[in-house]
Amino acid sequence: MVSLLSDVAIIGVGWYGFSPVTLEASFREMAFEAAVSAYEDAGDLDPRKDIDAFVTCEEDYWAGISITDEFMPDQLGGVLKPVYTVAGDGLQGIASAYMKIKTGLFDTVVVEAHSKASDILTFHEIMNFGFDPLYTSHIDAHPYYLAGLEANYYMLTSGVGREHLAMIVEKNKRNAITNPLASYGSKLSVDEILEAKYVVYPLSVMDIAPLIDVAIVFVLATKDKAKKLSDNPIWIEGVGWATETNYIETRNFGEALYARIAADMAYRLAGIEDPKKQIDLAEIDDKFSYKELMHVEALKLSNRYSSHLDLERGEFNRNGPLPVNPGGGFIGIGHGLEAGGLIKLLEATLQLRGEAVGRQVKGVKRCVVQSWRDIPTATGAVVVLSNEEV
Amino acid sequence: MSWDKSGDPRILRRWFGDMEVKKHIYTMGIAGEIFMKNLKDKGVITGSRCDECEVIFVPPRSFCEYCFSELTVYEELEPKGYIETFTIVYEDYHGERLEKPLIIALIALPNAVGGIIHYIREVEPEDVYIDMEVEAVLKPRDERAGNLSDILYFKPT
Numbered sequence: 060m061v062s063l064l065s066d067v068a069i070i071g072v073g074w075y076g077f078s079p080v081t082l083e084a085s086f087r088e089m090a091f092e093a094a095v096s097a098y099e100d101a102g103d104l105d106p107r108k109d110i111d112a113f114v115t116c117e118e119d120y121w122a123g124i125s126i127t128d129e130f131m132p133d134q135l136g137g138v139l140k141p142v143y144t145v146a147g148d149g150l151q152g153i154a155s156a157y158m159k160i161k162t163g164l165f166d167t168v169v170v171e172a173h174s175k176a177s178d179i180l181t182f183h184e185i186m187n188f189g190f191d192p193l194y195t196s197h198i199d200a201h202p203y204y205l206a207g208l209e210a211n212y213y214m215l216t217s218g219v220g221r222e223h224l225a226m227i228v229e230k231n232k233r234n235a236i237t238n239p240l241a242s243y244g245s246k247l248s249v250d251e252i253l254e255a256k257y258v259v260y261p262l263s264v265m266d267i268a269p270l271i272d273v274a275i276v277f278v279l280a281t282k283d284k285a286k287k288l289s290d291n292p293i294w295i296e297g298v299g300w301a302t303e304t305n306y307i308e309t310r311n312f313g314e315a316l317y318a319r320i321a322a323d324m325a326y327r328l329a330g331i332e333d334p335k336k337q338i339d340l341a342e343i344d345d346k347f348s349y350k351e352l353m354h355v356e357a358l359k360l361s362n363r364y365s366s367h368l369d370l371e372r373g374e375f376n377r378n379g380p381l382p383v384n385p386g387g388g389f390i391g392i393g394h395g396l397e398a399g400g401l402i403k404l405l406e407a408t409l410q411l412r413g414e415a416v417g418r419q420v421k422g423v424k425r426c427v428v429q430s431w432r433d434i435p436t437a438t439g440a441v442v443v444l445s446n447e448e449v
Numbered sequence: 450m451s452w453d454k455s456g457d458p459r460i461l462r463r464w465f466g467d468m469e470v471k472k473h474i475y476t477m478g479i480a481g482e483i484f485m486k487n488l489k490d491k492g493v494i495t496g497s498r499c500d501e502c503e504v505i506f507v508p509p510r511s512f513c514e515y516c517f518s519e520l521t522v523y524e525e526l527e528p529k530g531y532i533e534t535f536t537i538v539y540e541d542y543h544g545e546r547l548e549k550p551l552i553i554a555l556i557a558l559p560n561a562v563g564g565i566i567h568y569i570r571e572v573e574p575e576d577v578y579i580d581m582e583v584e585a586v587l588k589p590r591d592e593r594a595g596n597l598s599d600i601l602y603f604k605p606t
């Protein structure tokens with residue numbers, strides 16, 4: 060069957076921040092800066108004329124205001140145009156924009172997400188609002204207890220030890236040192252990492268990605284537009300997303316099903332049958348160290364229960380056969396709330412363009428990018444990207 | 450970038466505000482009412498059964514997440530089971546060390562899918578393990594309010 064649907068390309072990227080604090084600019088100004096860069100990168104676009112629609116990704120509860128959608132059009136050049144917000148991670152917004160272009164009604168769509176985490180003074184209390192009010196509100200504790208429950212179960216069933224988590228931290232923090240966008244790079248030994256005190260057993264402060272402020276804007280376009288406007292379009296070959304049950308009690312703590320289902324969908328669209336062979340580089344959600352291992356398995360980049368063995372063999376190192384988070388991941392770059400997926404997409408896009416200064420992997424042709432919507436969700440999204448036209 | 454900014458932190462201003470959360474009523478719903486009433490009156494855990502999928506869900510709900518059937522059959526279960534997984538919380542919301550770490554577990558009940566998330570006490574953190582058998586310690590009946598705090602904690606059997 061001949062498809063009449065256009066291929067979808069990334070033709071522009073822009074960002075601002077990538078810093079633990081950004082006192083000098085508000086979230087609106089940060090998004091404006093990122094948008095100006097992205098439009099310039101996309102071939103000097105004027106959003107008032109050249110962009111058909113806008114998707115922003117954010118959660119009201121991080122913003123300190125309600126109905127944050129309404130605060131977004133101006134700084135993107137989107138006033139009086141179709142704008143809506145996806146209350147979820149940036150990759151869910153990319154999937155949404157991808158579908159908009161596939162409808163044939165939109166030629167150019169912008170996706171924005173940001174984090175102004177340094178404005179949030181009660182981050183973990185706010186996170187607790189995401190838990191079920193009936194069956195978990197009797198627990199008055201740091202919300203990362205859920206990560207502790209999951210990590211403990213996953214590690215016991217898969218044979219993953221604390222030292223494997225430390226190896227993830229060591230790898231990602233080391234990769235971050237040479238990434239100019241990374242805030243948390245450092246050269247620590249596995250032993251030094253293992254000395255850190257537990258926050259929630261079996262996780263220490265080292266296993267938890269620290270927060271950053273960041274705004275990121277992507278410009279997506281049809282194939283026709285991409286060819287006219289861009290010298291280096293990156294092709295979106297597949298997208299996928301999924302959400303598990305809301306009852307955390309009935310979730311499967313041993314496997315990231317949301318990521319597996321999202322990956323299966325994205326791989327199907329991209330025509331990928333053997334991810335291990337067909338993927339050159341993976342940007343994997345590592346908001347917690349153990350999640351990187353779970354997600355690698357969910358994306359079929361390792362066999363079940365064996366990601367830690369592949370890690371031991373150095374397979375995920377920047378110079379290994381399948382680099383995972385060669386720019387440092389969230390543990391090394393920082394965790395950018397709803398912009399998280401876009402941080403990973405940006406890393407992959409720069410790798411595919413050959414512009415990943417300080418962390419470039421040679422010969423990258425196809426990347427998989429995956430994100431998770433953080434505690435207490437079981438929602439994830441996956442995008443497959445290539446620098447080769449289909 | 451696109452405009453000049455101040456790099457002098459002495460003149461950069463922020464405004465401290467509250468995002469107030471007004472009072473809210475959380476409707477328990479059909480399944481929630483039955484669960485809380487049974488906990489208060491009988492000291493039992495209630496699950497809802499899906500005959501189609503041959504499972505009992507805890508916490509109970511009025512619809513099946515697997516097959517989308519309406520669930521109307523409730524089962525009363527003893528408030529005891531085993532630790533499916535646990536964690537030990539060492540820090541408060543702002544990173545201060547807790548005086549006494551909290552043990553939190555997902556307690557699975559025999560023959561049910563899911564379980565109850567609750568505190569584990571009367572045991573030292575280093576002695577807790579996955580699969581440990583535990584039972585609920587309930588408030589006296591006349592002090593129960595019909596919420597999960599009617600269970601004070603679970604302890605090893």
Ligand SMILES: [Zn+2]
Binds near residue numbers: 502
């Ligand atoms: Zn069913």
